[in-house]
Structures are given as C-alpha cells and as structure tokens.
Amino acid sequence: MDSAAHSPQDSPQVVTGTGGTGGMGVFDALVIGGGIAGLQTALDLADQGYSCAVVEKDASIGGAMIRLSKVFPTLDCASCITTPKMAAAAHHEKITLLTCCDVDRLERVNADEDGGSLVATLTQRPRHVDIEACIGCRKCEYACPVLTPDAEQGGFSGRKAIRIPFSNAIPQKAVLDVEHCMLCGKCAEVCPTQAIRYDQKPEQLRLEARAAVLATGFRLSPVADKRQYGLGAIPNVIDSLQMERLLAPHGPYGRVLRPSDGMIPDSIAYVQCAGSRDASMGVGYCSRVCCMYAIKQAMLLSGSLPLADITIYYMDIRAFGKNYEQFYQNAKAMGIEFVKAKVASLDPTEGGAVTVHYEDQTGAGVATREHDLVVLSMGMLPGWQPGQVCPVAIAADGFIDTVAPKTLPSLTAMPGVFVAGAAAGPKDIVDTITEAGGAAMQAAKYLAARAANAGLARTPQARTEKASIQEASHG
Amino acid sequence: MTQAKTERTPGKDAKKDAMKALRAERAQWVGPATAKAAEHKKAQKAIRACLAQASATPPEIAAATGLAPDTTLWLLASMKKFGEVVEADKTGAYYRYALAAQAPESGEG
Incomplete structure (x- = not known):
C-alpha cells in the first residue's frame, strides 16, 4: 500500500x-x-x-x-x-x-x-500492526494460540487472532482483532520487526x-433469514459462497467434504432462488447470477467428485449472457440433474443427510429426497x-x-x-x-x-x- | 553491563504495565479468548494423542477423543493449515488424517 x-x-x-x-x-x-x-x-x-x-x-x-x-x-x-x-x-x-x-x-x-x-x-x-514495519512473514500467526472461525474459509476452519487475511491478500500485512486476542504477547515476541501495536x-x-x-x-442474503430452510442451523446446509471456498484450491479442507463429519458427499443438491424472488425475505428481485454460479459449481463438483449425484432444484434457469446457454446445456450433458421445482423446506436427517421437500412442477407433485449436502443459492443484497x-x-x-x-x-x-x-x-x-x-x-x-x-x-x-x-x- | 541492565528494566516494566492496563481495558474479550484458547489447546492435544497412535478418519478421532465430529473436522482443518496434520489415505467415504512428520513451529503446544 x-x-x-x-x-x-x-x-x-x-x-x-x-x-x-x-x-x-x-x-x-x-x-x-x-x-x-x-x-x-x-x-x-x-x-x-x-x-x-x-x-x-x-x-x-x-x-x-x-x-x-x-x-x-x-x-x-x-x-x-x-x-x-x-x-x-x-x-x-x-x-x-x-x-x-x-x-x-x-x-x-x-x-x-x-x-x-x-x-x-x-x-x-x-490493524494493531505497524503496516510499514510488517513484512508479512506470518511468524505472529504461527505463534498465536487463539483459534477462531475463519470467515475467509466459510467458517469451516480456524484462523488465528492475528493473521494475514488470506494467501494472496494485498497488502500482505498482518491484522489483529482485539475481540479474539488474549494479549499473551506471543506475536510481539516472535515478530522480527517489532511491528505489533496492541494499543493502536x-x-x-x-x-x-x-x-x-x-x-x-454486494453481500449474500443471509441463510438465517429463511425459517423453512433451517435458519442456518441445519448441519450440511451451506450457502453458495461457502461452497466456493470448498471448491477453491486453497479451501479449508483442500477438497469438498461434508462439514458435519468430513464425509465425501455422494449426493449434493442446489436450492435455487433461496434468497431471491422471495417476498417473505423482502427480496422480490432476481439476483441474476445464482443460476449460473450454481451451474458452474455443479460442473466443478462433477469434476472433483465424478461419482456424486448433483441435483439443481430450480424455478427457471436464467442463462442470459454470452455463451451462458451453452454452459447450461453442457452441464446437462455432463449428467447434472435439473429438477423444475420449488423447494418448500429442508429438514435434518439422522446421519447428517438433509431431507429436501419440494413440489415438482412437471407434474409429479410433492416429493422428498435426501442429500448429503445442500447448497442454498442465496441472492445478492446491497x-x-x-x-x-x-x-x-x-x-x-x-x-x-x-x-x-x-x-x-x-x-x-x-x-x-x-x-x-x-x-x-x-x-x-x-x-x-x-x-x-x-x-x-x-x-x-x-x-x-x-x-x-x-x-x-x-x-x-x-x-x-x-x-x-x-x-x-x-x- | 550492570548499567545497561538497569537501563532496560524501566522500559520492560513500562511495557508490562501497559499490557496490564490493556488487559484490564479489554477484559470482556481477553477472558473469553483465553478460555477458548485453553479449550482448543486441550482438544488439539487429544487429537494429537489419537493421531500419534495411527492415522484416523474424523469420526474415528471424534469417537476416540469425545469431541463432536464437526468440531473435530474444524480442528483438523485448522491444524492442517498450520502444517501439523496431513491428509493420508482414504477409508470408505472418509479421508484419514495423520500427524505431519515434522510439524513446523506452532504456538499451539
């Protein structure tokens, strides 16, 4: 900087x-x-x-x-x-x-x-760090004894109270949050440039x-706003940005695993319009990107978990951009299942699976299905x-x-x-x-x-x- | 030598006093952070002890340590990030985790 x-x-x-x-x-x-x-x-x-x-x-x-x-x-x-x-x-x-x-x-x-x-x-x-003095060596991060959920990794792993935000952060400077710091002084002890400033x-x-x-x-519409989808309390129901982290090369597990117990999921479902086109959440508009990011994630999952069943429950697929329709067709050709349905509710199941209750709009009526992992395609808020x-x-x-x-x-x-x-x-x-x-x-x-x-x-x-x-x- | 030692002491004392004052000022955060660190330290020690016997899957580690399976995975992911634990082979639908042969410097111990 x-x-x-x-x-x-x-x-x-x-x-x-x-x-x-x-x-x-x-x-x-x-x-x-x-x-x-x-x-x-x-x-x-x-x-x-x-x-x-x-x-x-x-x-x-x-x-x-x-x-x-x-x-x-x-x-x-x-x-x-x-x-x-x-x-x-x-x-x-x-x-x-x-x-x-x-x-x-x-x-x-x-x-x-x-x-x-x-x-x-x-x-x-x-930052509680002298930004001019910090050289981004991460010695403070290794020395810090406090672990707290790492929002940069969807909360799926821990980070230290003092840390470099993420591997390619700019500036590559440490930041300490006092809410999680026990003031043990270990970071200051190991800092080679004496950059720690507890009293900044x-x-x-x-x-x-x-x-x-x-x-x-934007920010993602919160999972906790939707009672029918468990208010964020059902294990193995995650949002789309959390799935981005699971798919990222430097993600929390280094691969896609079920957060409740580390199982390799065999069946993954996407619930479309989970946070958009929903007056009950105060978000009446279409967020425009959810269809495409769900298809993208489904394709990436097909690559990393070739044997897994991937289902997308959707109301409409809006593939409006250049090459987007072809992308959607490719996803179908890869074996990703698209179910035209509105998901009514989700329930936890013993063993960590999630039951999806939905209304099939092609005429099959109300149905339920179990999945190991459910991704809510949340919408965009300002x-x-x-x-x-x-x-x-x-x-x-x-x-x-x-x-x-x-x-x-x-x-x-x-x-x-x-x-x-x-x-x-x-x-x-x-x-x-x-x-x-x-x-x-x-x-x-x-x-x-x-x-x-x-x-x-x-x-x-x-x-x-x-x-x-x-x-x-x-x- | 003696003179140099007496010159450094006031500075050290001032630093100690400043940290003490900060701890008092931030008591509402320092207490919970300390308790959380102690809890995680104990849990990580149990995981290390379990993995010292043999590599294990998260449910196996959870059963051996008494930790919740999601907490076990969270701690394993954190320990993996800091080089203490590595992913080993696969058993059924789960990966096994093992202690890294040479764990790098860490404040967790």
Whole structure:
C-alpha cells in the first residue's frame, strides 16, 4: 500500500497521523470499494492520469471475486484474473489504497464555488500492526494460540487472532482483532520487526476529491433469514459462497467434504432462488447470477467428485449472457440433474443427510429426497447502505439508484458521484467490469468538464501541453 | 553491563504495565479468548494423542477423543493449515488424517 505524499494532480497526498490524530489527502477521484469494480474503475482512471484513492472496508482489496474459485462460463481461475488487477492497483503510482476503512461521511462542500469538492470522512480501524514495519512473514500467526472461525474459509476452519487475511491478500500485512486476542504477547515476541501495536487506535482521515465512484458491491442474503430452510442451523446446509471456498484450491479442507463429519458427499443438491424472488425475505428481485454460479459449481463438483449425484432444484434457469446457454446445456450433458421445482423446506436427517421437500412442477407433485449436502443459492443484497453517510438516492430494491439506467448507467442523482458494479444492482463479473470501465469514463468526462469549466488545464492532455510549453519557455 | 541492565528494566516494566492496563481495558474479550484458547489447546492435544497412535478418519478421532465430529473436522482443518496434520489415505467415504512428520513451529503446544 502506498501512502506516500502526492499532490492533487500529479501525486495524491495522504498524511497518515499517528495515535489517532488523523490525516488528509487530495485526489482527483475517490473510489469507495476495493473489489473488482472499484479496482477496475481506479485502474481506468489512473491510466488516464487521474489520481485515485481506493477506500476498502476489509484488510485486503479484492472483494468478493478474490474469494471465488472459478468464474463462469469460461471456468477461468477467479484469483488468476483478480490478483493481477490487485497488484496493478497496489503498484500504480496514481492509486492510493486505504484498507480497514469505514466511510463516515461523503458530501459535497462549497458546491457554489466551481462545483465544490467531495469530502469523505473516514475511520481507519486499527490493524494493531505497524503496516510499514510488517513484512508479512506470518511468524505472529504461527505463534498465536487463539483459534477462531475463519470467515475467509466459510467458517469451516480456524484462523488465528492475528493473521494475514488470506494467501494472496494485498497488502500482505498482518491484522489483529482485539475481540479474539488474549494479549499473551506471543506475536510481539516472535515478530522480527517489532511491528505489533496492541494499543493502536482508530484514525480519522479526511479525503477530498472532485469525483467519486461508489463500488461497494454486494453481500449474500443471509441463510438465517429463511425459517423453512433451517435458519442456518441445519448441519450440511451451506450457502453458495461457502461452497466456493470448498471448491477453491486453497479451501479449508483442500477438497469438498461434508462439514458435519468430513464425509465425501455422494449426493449434493442446489436450492435455487433461496434468497431471491422471495417476498417473505423482502427480496422480490432476481439476483441474476445464482443460476449460473450454481451451474458452474455443479460442473466443478462433477469434476472433483465424478461419482456424486448433483441435483439443481430450480424455478427457471436464467442463462442470459454470452455463451451462458451453452454452459447450461453442457452441464446437462455432463449428467447434472435439473429438477423444475420449488423447494418448500429442508429438514435434518439422522446421519447428517438433509431431507429436501419440494413440489415438482412437471407434474409429479410433492416429493422428498435426501442429500448429503445442500447448497442454498442465496441472492445478492446491497453491500453498503449509504443512509446518513452519503446523500445519494437509493432505488426501491435497496441498491444505489441510477438516474439514466439505459443511457448512462453509472450516473447517480448526486453530481460527481458515479456507481459501478453490484452496488447499483445484482450483476455478474462480466457486467461489473464493463460497468466499472463505463463509470471510470463518466468520471473522467466529469473531471475534464470541471477542469474546462474552471479554466484550469487539468486534463492529462492539457497537462502534457502545459509541461511542453513550460519546457519550451525554459529552454 | 550492570548499567545497561538497569537501563532496560524501566522500559520492560513500562511495557508490562501497559499490557496490564490493556488487559484490564479489554477484559470482556481477553477472558473469553483465553478460555477458548485453553479449550482448543486441550482438544488439539487429544487429537494429537489419537493421531500419534495411527492415522484416523474424523469420526474415528471424534469417537476416540469425545469431541463432536464437526468440531473435530474444524480442528483438523485448522491444524492442517498450520502444517501439523496431513491428509493420508482414504477409508470408505472418509479421508484419514495423520500427524505431519515434522510439524513446523506452532504456538499451539
């Protein structure tokens, strides 16, 4: 992470304070969210010469995509696509990454003066590690005696109270959570650079920019919200992101096993629309990606467990993207069973199996079937609620409202504030990256227009011309 | 030598005092974390003792140690992550786990 000093146009400035005194920085654009949408937006803006600050809530950039196993319909490794973008952003001289940050306020100030500025007030949560001193050696992690469920692995294995978030996290710096720390001092004892700071405090940061892009992504609708599916309490009923971890090469078990006892599952079921198109959960919309990720996971399972029966209970299959229908047909040809049915409820069974009660919509009526493992295809909810933080308009579905969804899909009701990716509504990775590029272009246009209106030579081209003129005049 | 020793002591004392103050400040987290660490240490010791006899499947380890099967698997996955345990051969629908020949440095012991 680069937090070195920069100037507004040439190099952004972040003066990080010590002891909670805070810091400030001035940038051309702020990107809220360091997932694939935020990184793509920042890279596209930075490549045009605009300085960007990427504000991420987690301890690493990469968002949901870096936690996936593979992507549909190509079955490319998700990490192989995301990691180079993460590294490119981390090493880009125009991009400053700020992790562990919560946005407290994002507002436009002095709007009557040349459009004013956007000011973001952030709280940077402490890592309890000196980020400059930490070398990411993981000695602290090995020494720590406290194990706690690792959310990065779906909770299926433990992590230490102090740890590097995951193997390809950026920055590769340790983070300690005080809620699980017994303050035994073992991490500090073994740290070769004395980087542990048990008493680190949150810092207030103030960032100023002319434009902002909201790329705050999504979160999965919670399993615990659906009584009929066991409220998250039935063993061997997991959500789709947990299955992503089971399928990932660096997953908790290194293979797909049943979490209740380690059995290799012989029969796996997917329950579609488990968290979408369901008024009882307050999610009336289609999440657009569940059909395809379930098919992708089913295909990957067919590869890793060739003898297993894989069933997908679905209401409709929505394979709308390029090559998606072919992907679906390939899955059927591989022997994955598609049952047109609405799953009514799930029950635990002795021995760890799960009973699926469903209504077969092809006429077979109400039926039940047992599976060793059940995956709920949960839907997408907004990853961030702007609430009082930012006066941007919210649509009826809870996602950020776009004022011209057909012609300018990145435009929000707040001047100079754009939106990219799943922050504006459920969408897949292809659409997210496309939209991020569009948001970057809209933001760049806005920045150029602001500069032109102000009569300032702030566009990269104008800056080059200005530099040439200055060089010529000095020569 | 003596002078150097007396110079270091106040610093060490200050660090100890600071840690003591932090422990008091974070008592609501330190207590449960300590209890959890002790519980896991005991469970991992039992798993190590079981695996020292022979490799075993998670249900076999659970039966031998009295741990719940899901807890056993969770601890095995955690121990595997830190190089203490390795996956061995397969018995029926379960993989067997064994102690790594040379476990790397770990704070669990």
